[in-house]
Amino acid sequence: MTQLIRSVDLSSALYVVATPIGNLRDITLRALDTLTAVDVIYAEDTRQTRRLLDAYGIKTTLRTYHDHNGAQMRPVIIEALEKGERLALVSDAGTPLISDPGFKLVRDVREAGFDVIPIPGPSALTAALSAGGLPTDTFTFAGFLPVKTGQRLERLKSFADQKTTLVLYESGNRLDDTVAAIIEVFGAETELVMARELTKMFETIIHSEAGAFLSQLQEDGPPKGEIVLMVSLTGEGQVEVSEEDIDAYLIDRMANLGAKGAAAEASKKFDRPKRELYARAVSLQHKARGDNG
Numbered sequence: 527m528t529q530l531i532r533s534v535d536l537s538s539a540l541y542v543v544a545t546p547i548g549n550l551r552d553i554t555l556r557a558l559d560t561l562t563a564v565d566v567i568y569a570e571d572t573r574q575t576r577r578l579l580d581a582y583g584i585k586t587t588l589r590t591y592h593d594h595n596g597a598q599m600r601p602v603i604i605e606a607l608e609k610g611e612r613l614a615l616v617s618d619a620g621t622p623l624i625s626d627p628g629f630k631l632v633r634d635v636r637e638a639g640f641d642v643i644p645i646p647g648p649s650a651l652t653a654a655l656s657a658g659g660l661p662t663d664t665f666t667f668a669g670f671l672p673v674k675t676g677q678r679l680e681r682l683k684s685f686a687d688q689k690t691t692l693v694l695y696e697s698g699n700r701l702d703d704t705v706a707a708i709i710e711v712f713g714a715e716t717e718l719v720m721a722r723e724l725t726k727m728f729e730t731i732i733h734s735e736a737g738a739f740l741s742q743l744q745e746d747g748p749p750k751g752e753i754v755l756m757v758s759l760t761g762e763g764q765v766e767v768s769e770e771d772i773d774a775y776l777i778d779r780m781a782n783l784g785a786k787g788a789a790a791e792a793s794k795k796f797d798r799p800k801r802e803l804y805a806r807a808v809s810l811q812h813k814a815r816g817d818n819g
């Protein structure tokens with residue numbers, strides 16, 4: 527019978543090792559060999575990685591490498607490589623550097639003349655694409671969109687001319703805002719796939735049009751767990767916003783925010799001057815009251 531973990535003689539290098547995105551059995555034999563053989567594993571969160579190592583009886587020393595200590599740790603890591611040590615980099619889940627720390631470390635280690643060796647394996651990005659059913663010949667990975675509404679819309683608009691499957695990482699409580707932004711930029715008929723909790727007990731993959739998906743989401747409340755959202759972009763640019771759409775938005779928002787607040791929000795949303803929209807909101811208010819001028 528083949529031995530599960532083999533004792534391997536590794537050369538000095540930084541090994542970038544992919545780890546599971548949920549199911550602990552999604553780890554390659556080579557990843558286990560490497561994590562066993564290296565002198566030190568640098569992990570985002572040592573408690574999280576310890577659980578994985580314990581599951582396979584791996585006792586290698588763990589140290590932290592994350593965004594907050596990266597600047598301090600990079601020279602330490604390069605010094606260890608100068609001494610001939612074998613080091614691994616892992617993140618909490620999936621492939622390091624994919625919306626996870628490590629880019630600056632890999633760049634610095636390579637620039638210092640040391641080898642960086644990938645140990646490939648799971649990533650939520652490839653798992654979602656492989657089972658989502660949207661085209662995969664051209665895809666664009668945009669990671670997490672900006673949290674601020676205006677910046678999020680701008681980022682989405684920057685993809686409007688591309689015919690591609692846009693892949694986003696998202697959390698349950700921001701999903702409705704993101705889908706609303708997708709509808710605003712690309713239209714309610716945009717085809718999307720949500721892949722949630724991949725490789726875990728509540729794995730769910732839903733294929734829908736953006737408008738129908740948002741209505742269901744508003745009914746069900748925010749989904750729990752980790753999410754990859756894939757959006758099929760046609761490359762036909764942004765949807766045109768009609769004057770009626772703007773009026774409907776102003777009327778809806780004025781109920782809570784008044785004319786000034788609604789105009790401010792609409793100005794960001796539709797990229798129109800606030801003053802113009804305020805005048806329009808006030809005139810809509812007058813119309814609603816039946817004023818004649």
Ligand code: SAM
Pocket residue numbers: 547548617619620621622623624625626648649650651694695696697721722723724725726752753754
């Ligand atoms: N490096 C990781 C990779 O290779 O996928 C991604 C790390 S990023 C900080 C975490 C995000 O990845 C989550 O917020 C979610 O969007 C996505 N993700 C991670 N695990 C997932 C899973 N099991 N199912 C769906 N999405 C997941």
